[in-house]
Amino acid sequence: MIKSYYAIIDIGSNTMRLVVYSQEKSGRLHEVENVKAVARLRNYLNEKGILNDEGITKLTATLKSFKNVTETYELDNFTVIATATIRQARNNEDIKQIVQKEIGWEMRILSEKEEAFYGYLSVVNSTSITEGITIDIGGGSTEVTYFKDRILKHYHSFPFGALTLKDFFQNNDSTEKNIMKLRGFLQEQFGRLDWLQVKGVPLIGIGGSARNLAQIDQNRKAYPLAGLHQYQMVDSDIAHITTYLASLDKVGLEKVEGLSKDRADTILPASCVFLSLYETIEAKGFILSRKGLRDGVFYEYLSPNTKTNLYPNVLEDSIVELIYEYKLDIHQIQHIQYLTERLFKGLLSKGIGSLTKEDWIHLERSCYVYNLGEYIDAESSPQHTFYLLANRTIDGLMHIDRLKLALIASYKNKTVFKQFIDPFKHWFLKKERKKLELLGSLLKFTYCLDATKRKVINHFDMEIGNEVITLTIYCNKDYKPEQYQSEKQKKHLEKNLGKNIDLIFLYRENE
Structure with a gap:
């Protein structure tokens, strides 16, 4: 059977990832390669908002490594996208030219709206949820959307992410006190958006932080089923995990079952974000979406209905x-x-x-x-x-x-x-x-x-x-x-x- 192959590179603030999909007769995409690199480009963004030379070198070296993988496939479609850190970098046009010259790839820098839209699109095309709030915590930004009847109604990009929220814990105060400060900040931020208040709909988590939270919960409960997509939790689960994580030191966090080592220092602020938003919207449960930004890009490319980009019946x-x-x-x-x-x-x-x-x-x-x-x-x-x-x-x-x-x-x-x-x-x-x-x-x-x-x-x-x-x-x-x-x-x-x-x-x- 002839297969079509599609690839995407996602340049995030915390991680960079290459994913290769195959498409067969059924029309659905199957992930065949998933290569991750922890680049933490956010750390190379200086006080003037410039991505420094060391960060650019890290970026191009990782892309060259990814290129070796992509060359083993005959790709029908290939795209390179970048999110918050590159978007916010004042020298992002220079970075685009460097990537074009050294790698031969055109880098597409997503706007805040595009980043939020693709997260929403991945959820409505991979679940049967018709109304909900999505949240995608990146390293340098957090995208939130509200959809009803599967149609996007509102979106917002907050200028903070898992890496930037670490700053709340970079002092000599107790962890409990830092959590209180962070939760107060988050409540104030979420309180600015009228459309987030008391929605009473599911909260759908997208991205690595949400995935790790679900993995921790499954390990804690000795969950008997495989798979993360559409796994459901409630606020007490998130609160329990937050309390548990707050009790651990750096070494302890790195040993938590279900938690990636590279997220050990960001999972606590991320879990605070999920819990605070859950409480703000008075959610009807927290649901993990294994499909996210990258999938949303291809849902747009492959969707049969070019007007809405929605699959008529997901199930x-x-x-x-x-x-x-x-x-x-x-x-x-x-x-x-x-x-x-x-x-x-x-x-x-x-x-x-x-x-x-x-x-x-x-x-x-x-x-x-x-x-x-x-x-x-x-x-x-x-x-x-x-x-x-x-x-x-x-x-x-x-x-x-x-x-x-x-x-x-x-x-x-x-x-x-x-x-x-x-x-x-x-x-x-x-x-x-x-x-x-x-x-x-x-x-x-x-x-x-x-x-x-x-x-x-x-x-x-x-x-x-x-x-x-x-x-x-x-x-x-x-x-x-x-x-x-x-x-x-x-x-x-x-x-x-x-x-x-x-x-x-x-x-x-x-x-």
């Missing part, structure tokens, strides 16, 4: 990606969805199984990826299905919904279901666990109705009695394999519904 695109990646049969999926919806609606109409319209949302998603792990190994398909879906990023799904998808789509029997859900039992009420098991057994049963993938069954009639559900199933071909599999597997659905199921198979050539 749908992610599901399509799974279908391509694991070579699933979309025609069979559509047939299974038809059978599943017919059975589900029949049960829903009679109030069987306490089913709701929201349950159909989870079940419909699971139809797309049921038994996905068969691609790896048929014998252990449920195990592979559960692991793959539970532990990979699926844009548009929060972790809890990703887990529900994995539990339903991997259903084999009660024993295996209990094995899969056991580490997460405290995530669900008992009735929620029973509901997920019911949905899984229902989906397994309808897949048995198309066991040979021939669309043998056209439709069925359903009669629900006090003790027995009778399905009269109309077939257009020999149905013995489907009959055998559904008779064999119906017991799981019977147990979860508390009713027997009688299956009557009829051959009707013209149905």
